Amino acid sequence: MSTTLPAGYSQALHPITSTDHGGYASIASGCALVFVLIFAAIRLWNCGRIGHNLDDSVLFAGTSFQVIQSILILIAVDQGFGHAQGILDQHAVSRIDKVVYASDILYVVALYSSKVSILCLEMRLSVERIHVLLAKGSLLVTAAAMVASIVMVAAGCDARRPWTQVESECTGLYDRWIVIESLGLLAEIFSLVLIVRIYVPLQIHWRAKVRGLSTFGLRIM
Structure with a gap:
């Protein structure tokens, strides 16, 4: 049974069906790319106002990896990625x-590049010795x-063909991604703790503190 689209509409580029997801x-890749480019544009605008630093370079490098990964x-x-087994x-x-x-490897590089960028930024936000040492330690652990x-x-599932995922059994693949994302989440939490340590003693209005902490806190999501 075919469906007639209204005038002015066209068939989706990648329609979702029972055999093709x-x-x-x-959609996920496109949404992620939009957010990454928005954040990169904001950082680029800030570079024009306050200058360019190491954390900006790391972020732009991570953005480049993310763009390639999305492509x-x-x-x-x-x-044919997303088709049911047996069709291809x-x-x-x-x-x-x-x-x-290849996209999975680039995703990991882009993911952790953003975390390294934030830690480099936090190293610039405070000259307190203990804070710099904590940021450097976290940077080494994140790297x-x-x-x-x-x-x-x-490493993949097969040493001879590490890219193979579909036709080879790899029971530990899902567990690996849990470890990867958990490590990334821990890095974000520690990064937020460092930001809290900077913001709490600041003699500024509490609303400004909330805005600043909220901005960094949204990264955990």
């Missing part, structure tokens, strides 16, 4: 696996977590 990946996801969906031939599945494998996360993703 690739549209969900397109790879859209390419994978175009090639083996060659198409292998091609999609390689694209998704180590990023390397560990990249290794976990890059």
Whole structure:
């Protein structure tokens, strides 16, 4: 049974059906890309007002990785990512696996680059020795977590073909992503604790404190 679209409307680029859920990946990737570009534009505007620093460079590098990662996801969906098993031939599945494998690694790099950028920013916000030491320590731990996360993703399920996910059993793959995201969440929480440590003693209006803490706190979401 076909559905006639109203005048002025066209068929979705990646329609969601019972056998094709690739549209969900397109929507999620597109929304994430919009947010990343908005934040990058805000930081770029701030650079024009207060100058460019190391944390800005790290953020722009992470943004570049995120843009490429989003493009790879859209390419994978175009090639059939999200289709039910049995619809695509083996060659198409292998091609999609390689694209998704590359996008997963870029996602981890982009994810942790944003955390490193925030920690570099926090190092600039306070000259207190203990705060700088805490920020540097957190920066080292976050960098180590990023390397560990990249290794976990890059290892894949099969040493001979690490990009293979669909046709090989990999019971620990989901657990790896839980570890990766948990490490990232812990880094965000510690980063927020450092910001609270800076803001609480400041002699400014409480509303300004709430706005500042809320801005950094939204990153946890």
